Amino acid sequence: MKLGNRIASLASSLSFKRKMIVLMMVILISIVVLIEVVIYNVSIPLQMNAALNENTQEVGYISERLDMVISNYDWFMNALTMDDVLQSILKKPYTNRLDEQLLNFDLEQRLISNSILATDKIENIFIYDTQKYRASVLHSHDFDNVYLELDTQRYNSEGNIHWKVEGSKLYIHRAIRDHKSLKIIGYMTVSVQISYLDEIINTAIKRYTLIVNENGQLMLQNQAVSVSGVNFKEVLAKETALQGKSGIIDIVPLGQAMMVTKVSQFSLWKTISIVPLSQVASETRLIGKWIVGIGIVGVLAGSLITWISFLHLMRPLGELTRAMKLVDQENFNLRVNIRQNDEFGRLGRSFNRMMDKIDYLISEVYLKELSRKEAEYKALKAQINPHFIYNTLETIRYLAEFDERDKVEMITISLGRLLKASIDHKSDMITVRDELVYIDAYLKIQNTRFADKVDVKVFVEGGIYGHLIPRFILQPLVENAFIHGLENKIGKGDLLIKGWAEGGMIHFRIQDNGIGMDEKTLSELFNPDRTEKEKKIGAGTGFLNVHNRIKMLYGDPYGLNVQSSPNIGTIVEVQLPIQPELGGNFHV
Known part of the structure; x- marks a missing residue:
């Protein structure tokens, strides 16, 4: 019910256009699904039956070819072991080493002459008497040295042919019986490359074929079995469970597969063929x-x-x-x-x-609000200049009382530079470089007044000198650090001015180790009524004015952050957005 309600709610929220598109998609998808159902329920079973018939015919063909090859090798082994000349040489006694070597040479020559027509089908022939190795015909030197010694365990005592796979070779073993007395007079082993027989079973890439002898031993397997990692014991168990019939099995790693078995009438060897169902219906x-x-x-x-x-x-x-x-x-x-x-x-x-x-x-x-804010901004900017002039004139008056003419001249020049900058209304935005020039002029005035009492350090990244900032945004903060922090400090004072760019903003820090502020003064610092409460000129108005100017220009994310502790000092941090650069460098 809940699912139905959700579907109904979703359908009602769709536009008419999307509903028609969804309907079209549902119709087309339904047609495709119907076709797929027909294919998988009708076409695939028909193809499975066709594949079973084809696989059965192919397995029968492999079994027939295998019988032909085995019968040819049986005939070849019979021709060699029943040869009268070879048996007579093998039965001749010898009394010394020279006689043995001559007889072995005759054996080798006889083997060569009898096998000359089969050199493309065999590799090596080894012949033994009842005691030891006698001779061999080597068409390949890739053989195991154990065949240079007689091992009667390899051979059937009744003289039947025994096949055995060792590595990449197929060995045919047979005891040599005297065709008159039927006594065993020797043994023969012939090696054949498995690759010769691989041509028989490697008839299809998708088929996994195994040849098993009458004793249940694996004789041959095609390349597909070797690569896939199919376990022979599992295959033999599945074949036994089917009792020699064709059927569908589950086998690792092929999954479901079709198994067909054919027993050779001549050799009694089994040809087992496995075809994965995924390959049978692959075309469908x-x-x-x-x-x-x-x-x-x-x-x-x-x-x-x-x-x-x-x-x-x-x-x-x-x-x-x-x-x-x-x-x-x-x-x-x-x-x-x-x-x-x-x-x-x-x-x-x-x-x-x-x-x-x-x-x-x-x-x-909007126009009414813009006019109101512009008037308020100009009023805030105008509050800074009289406060600065007042403090500077106090410094000049102090120096004049002591007849410091040179210092008065230097301060007057610096003051004139600051006043000229303050009445320049071409633009309310200046570069960091120009603001540092104003600060430098102000510091000259204050250094003259405080002598060596204040140690000033300025560290500003060269990369921000060309960025634009509001005019006189830093100088009032430096002035507050002197007047309200360092002036009343006992002992030497330190003032640090630092500027850098980070996180898409320009940061300035003005830090002093002056008398600081208590928590109450700090909490009232940005109170808009503070300027009305304070009667003393400049008592914190610089912070509030600068803070309000920044807020009006850039909004809430920007402004001042002030930290202060009594008798420890004050840290003022300024955050401004990065404005386009004008280029150039400046060093303070």
């Missing part, structure tokens, strides 16, 4: 994937056509919707351009008339 699944792909393209194309059609039909309504969203974001200068004479056209013209009225009312209120 590929067709299904193509249909899915075509269906997806059809869904997208249908959606696109539907979208374009409705976009054209519903364009006026969409334009009005976008306009209303922008109006919600306080964009009141927006107008719509709907030239139709239907309901949408009349709605658009009504919207434009409403926006004209709103824009007029907002503009009127």
